[in-house]
Amino acid sequence: MTTAATQMDRSVRPPRAWLTVACFAAVAVFAYGPILLEMARDWARDDNYSHGFLVPFVAAYFLWQRRERLAALAPAPAWSGLLLLLVGLAGLVVGEIGAEQFTKRLSLLVVLGGGIAFLAGWRWLRAVAFPYAYLLFMVPLPYLLYDAVAFPLKLFAARFATTVVANLGIPIYAEGNVIYLEATTLQVADACSGIRSLMSLLALAAAFAYLTQRPGWRRWVLFLSAIPIAIATNMARIVGTAVLADHYGAKVAMGFFHEFAGLAVFGAALVLLFVAGALLSRIGRRSEAAA
Numbered sequence: 001m002t003t004a005a006t007q008m009d010r011s012v013r014p015p016r017a018w019l020t021v022a023c024f025a026a027v028a029v030f031a032y033g034p035i036l037l038e039m040a041r042d043w044a045r046d047d048n049y050s051h052g053f054l055v056p057f058v059a060a061y062f063l064w065q066r067r068e069r070l071a072a073l074a075p076a077p078a079w080s081g082l083l084l085l086l087v088g089l090a091g092l093v094v095g096e097i098g099a100e101q102f103t104k105r106l107s108l109l110v111v112l113g114g115g116i117a118f119l120a121g122w123r124w125l126r127a128v129a130f131p132y133a134y135l136l137f138m139v140p141l142p143y144l145l146y147d148a149v150a151f152p153l154k155l156f157a158a159r160f161a162t163t164v165v166a167n168l169g170i171p172i173y174a175e176g177n178v179i180y181l182e183a184t185t186l187q188v189a190d191a192c193s194g195i196r197s198l199m200s201l202l203a204l205a206a207a208f209a210y211l212t213q214r215p216g217w218r219r220w221v222l223f224l225s226a227i228p229i230a231i232a233t234n235m236a237r238i239v240g241t242a243v244l245a246d247h248y249g250a251k252v253a254m255g256f257f258h259e260f261a262g263l264a265v266f267g268a269a270l271v272l273l274f275v276a277g278a279l280l281s282r283i284g285r286r287s288e289a290a291a
Contacts, residue, residue, distance in 0.1 A: 055138035062131035081117025137203040161238040198230040
C-alpha cells in the first residue's frame with residue numbers, strides 16, 4: 001500500500017532533482033562560459049579544429065540515442081563523484097594561475113563527469129561514456145604536444161615525397177621540411193603533414209566506427225585506420241604538388257590547386273575510411289556466419 005508520505009516524497013523528488021541539475025548547470029556556465037567562448041574562437045580561426053563546432057552536436061545525438069536506457073536507469077547519486085568534480089575545479093584554478101588554456105578546457109570535462117556521477121551515479125556516467133568521451137575532440141591540443149606531433153610528420157612527409165618524386169626522374173632533394181626543385185622551393189607546412197586532416201578525420205572515424213561497427217576490435221581498427229589514411233593522402237598531395245611545381249612552376253602548384261587539393265585529399269581520406277569500414281563489416285559478417 002502506498003502511503004500519503006510516500007506519494008508526497010515521489011511528488012517532491014523530481015522538482016528537487018531538476019533544481020539541483022539546474023543549479024549545477026548555472027554554476028558551470030558561469031565558471032566556464034568565457035572558456036567556452038574562447039575555445040569557439042579557436043575553432044573559428046584555426047582550421048585544425050574547425051570540426052569542434054560539430055562535436056557537441058554529435059555527442060548530443062549519441063546521448064539522445066541512449067534516452068530510453070537512461071530513462072530506465074534509476075539515478076543513484078554518489079558522493080565519490082564530488083571528489084572528481086573537485087579535481088576538475090582544481091584543474092580550473094591551476095589553469096587560471098598558469099594561464100594554460102588546455103588545462104582549463106580539459107577541467108570542464110572532468111567537472112562534467114564528476115557532476116554526472118555526483119548527481120546521477122557512476123552507472124549513469126558509464127551509460128553515457130561514449131558521448132562524454134567524444135567531447136574530447138572539441139578540445140584543441142596544447143601547442144607543445146601539437147608541435148611534437150606535427151614536426152616529425154612534416155619531416156617524414158618531405159622525405160617520402162622526395163623519394164617518390166626522385167624515382168619519377170625529377171631532380172629534387174630535401175632539407176628538413178623544405179623541398180628543393182630545379183625551378184622552385186616548396187615547404188611542407190602543417191596542413192600538408194597530415195596533422196590537420198588527422199584531427200578532423202579521427203573525430204569522424206570515432207563516430208563512424210561507433211555507428212557502423214559492433215563493439216570490439218573492429219571499432220578500434222576503423223578508428224585507428226584514420227591515422228595512416230590521413231598521412232598517406234597528404235603525402236600524395238605533396239607528391240602531386242611537387243610534380244606540378246616542376247612542370248608548371250610554383251604559382252600553378254600553390255594557387256587554386258593548393259586549395260582544391262586540400263579538399264580533394266580530405267575527400268579521398270573519407271572514401272578510404274568508408275572503404276575500410278565496409279571491409280571490416282564484411283569481415284564481421286563472415287566471422288559471425290562461421291561461428
